[in-house]
Amino acid sequence: MKKTKSLYHGHRFPAVVISCAVRWYFRFQLSLRDIEELLFERGVVVSYETVRRWCEKFGAGFARRVKAARRTPGTTWHLDEVFVSLRGEPYLLWRAVDEHGAELDILVQKRRDKAAAERFFRRVLRSCPVPRKIVTDQLRSYPAAKADIPELANVKHVFVKAAARVNNRAENSHQPTRERERRMRGFRAPKRTQAFLSSFGPIRQHFALKRHLLRASLYRKELAERFAAWHRFTELAQNPSPA
Template sequence: MKKSKSLYHGHRFPPAVISCAVRWYFRFQLRLRDIEELLFEREVVVTYETIRCWCDKFGKGFAQRVKATRCKPGSIGHLDEMFVSLRGEPYLLWRAVDEHGVELDILVQKRRDKAAAKRFFKRVLRSNPVPRKIVTDQLRSYPAAKAEIPELAKVKHVFVKAAARSNNRAGDSRQPTRERERRMRGFRSPKRTQKGLSCFGPIRQHFALKRHLLPAALYRKQLAARFVAWCEFAELTQNPSTVF
């Protein structure tokens, strides 16, 4: 029987080091140079450009494995759009979360019209079940796009006023993205922003448990289980803490 190649085939650094660097980047509000310094403290000499390559190569795969194993999303979808500046040009980051705040999908687009809303609806439906209800602001692009998608024909559509802060589930969930934007001193290209934030959401939420709702012992137990799952996602055969 032919043995399959390792996920890290061709890399001279141990898998634990690579997976740890990728996890730090997408889990915490760290820059590439911050991770370079953290690894150097642990006697691992690697440049920030190498870490960038690791994140580009492994981030998407890790995020997909996280999404594939997480619980089924809730039946209510909260959709909204937020403005981001890419090299001084305004873009819209379309976002969808369920009633628990779990990010379903994102899409960076230039426009805010019916075609953009329809494109986003289809993207969300490709990787998530049809919701029972969707909650949006009063942007007219949403109902116009929804009317042309057969899967959403019988889905209840609830409108809220943005000024009333009724759609807090979607509004609150964008805070980590804003923090990420400030830490990186703004995003650059639409392609890199889409790729980076698509990995950032699932990986961050995999470890970001609702600590304020859990007793300390239960929180540590669940967090330990998340680390065990991460070792499976990253195909690690040893605990990363034993490498450093």
């Protein structure tokens, strides 16, 4: 039987170091230099540029495994868009979450028109089943795009006023992105922003439990299960030593 190559083949650092650095970067409000310092404290001498390359290489793959393993998305989509500035130029960050607050998908686009809304709808549909209900603000691009997509044509569409905070599920989901945007002193290029946020959302949410709703013992048990799952996603069990 042919032996498959390790996910970390060709890397001189142990899998546990790479996995830990990637998790820290997408889970916490840490810069690449912060992670370089934390690793140095633990006896690992590595430059922040190497950490950047690890995150770019492994982040998307880890995020896909996290999304594939989580529970089936809810039947209600909450959609919202927010402006982000990329080198001083305005872009729209489109986001969809379900009724549990789980991020379904995000998309960075230049426009806010029907074509942009349709592109986002189709992107979410590629990874999620058809919903029972869609909740959006009163942007007219949403119903216009929805009418042109056969799978969504008969789905119930609820409009809410943004000022009334009725769509809090989607609006609140932007807060971690805003916090990270400030920590990184703004985003740069659209493609890099899309790549970062596509990994940031699933990995952060995998560990961000609703601690205020759980007893301490239950919280620790759930967190331990999340770490065990992360070890499977990152193949740590099969790679305890340097690749």
